[in-house]
Amino acid sequence: MLDIRRIRTEPEVVKAAIARRGDGIEPIDRVIELDTRQRELGAERDDTRARINAISKQVGALRRDGEVTEAEKLQAESRRLGEHEKALSAEVEELSAQVREILLTVGNMPAEECPDGDNEHDNVITRVEGYDPDSYQEHQRVAHWDIGTQLGILDVDRAVRMSGAMFVMYRGMGARLVRGLINYALDRNRDAYEEVRPPTVVKTETMISTGHLPKFVDDAYHLERDDLWAIPTAEVPLTSIGRDEVFDETELPLKFMAHTSCFRREAGSAGRDTRGLLRVHEFDKVELLSYATPEQSAAVHADILERAESAIRDLGLAYRILDLCTGDLGNSSARTFDIETYAPGADRWLEVSSVSWFSDYQARRANIRYRPTEGKGTRVLNTLNGSGLAVPRVWASLVETHRQPDGSIHIPEALQPHMGGLTEIPAPS
């Protein structure tokens, strides 16, 4: 959520920033209009309340002194003021509810350094590592869904039978590889990030905090009977750890990581990327998340990116880093770097991590603040997060990249300790 005071004092700056996303600025104008009216009426309401309070005090004094007639006269006046106050209050509440409703759907202001652009085609590829299109052998040009069937490690058909399209099931060594990747991701970040195992089903309010609601309702699974939502990412519960809390600046930055299942309806992408693990409704992911001061944010952002990047690099996978343009930036984000890993069998770049700085956008929604060491009062803090490792696409890229001429899969050295020393997934005999 944008800062209403910023909108008030620098409307043109805010509007220019929103326009860079390609979003309309009408909501901002509307907010300004409603907010102005709200403050006018709010002031009048407060004055009325002040008078009622003063009268009540007088009444108390008069009654104590036995001046009943005088007291009753004041009471009558106060009753009249009360009516007025009630009407004003209702209107003020209505206005502020409207302002909030609009503000909840307006995206974050992109960072200054964000490249301009309309859509994903305008993203800037900042770096490509380990990719040489001519280096891939014939045996690596097999798609993971075929490998999965050959080795009996991926069973899509039966998963679809029990849960429907775009659900998958890993089996045997395939399931073990999932578990290995999760442990690999958690263990390598243990030095700085606290491991958390949060709920995967959360309240509406929790989904609003990160910006997944109300705008993106159709992307989330909803448990209607209990009005709970299946999380699309651990970002959702991790962000809400500090909801309505005030931290001390000396505690920051706080760093959390969590492995959870993630649930996505993928509405609007039906029929796209349906094969294998490219796009699934339920998947495992290790997420890294931090609470930081605005001053710490740049360093934390770099830290998360470096950790996400090195996790891919150490698995021996080719990857590239994209600086998302203003038109492709997530709604809540001010700056995002995507990491895409290359899958030689499918011959595609797969997004495996999105490392974002949300400035104070999410923290304002979640009301997470900190007390600065210098100065007084509280400030809204900044949140940042990135996938430490998203399992399915890494799994896909890994089995394709490390497929041997005999059809076995070589387990990269860095991963072996997390898979009981296993060096390969053997070819079928």
Add this chain to the structure above:
RNA sequence: GGAGACGUGGCCGAGCCCGGUUGAAGGCGCUUCCCUGCUAAGGAAGUAACGUCGUAAGGCGUUCGUGGGUUCAAAUCCCACCGUCUCCGCCA
């Protein structure tokens, strides 16, 4: 799921029966100062958040789990909901 008890400021805890002078006693913690060879102990003052107006000092408003009601006036009375604890039931 059933029964009972409870939900007050950073924390502990009074107030609620008998509504007003209670933004809320007292204590702890924290900050600054004084005292002191150092530390401890002791003394003095200060110490909520949010909204709004104001250059500021400060004014006004809101907040005693949440929402609603009664009243001139609610931490205090009434209703609903949420949460915590204890006992019972069920259970991985």
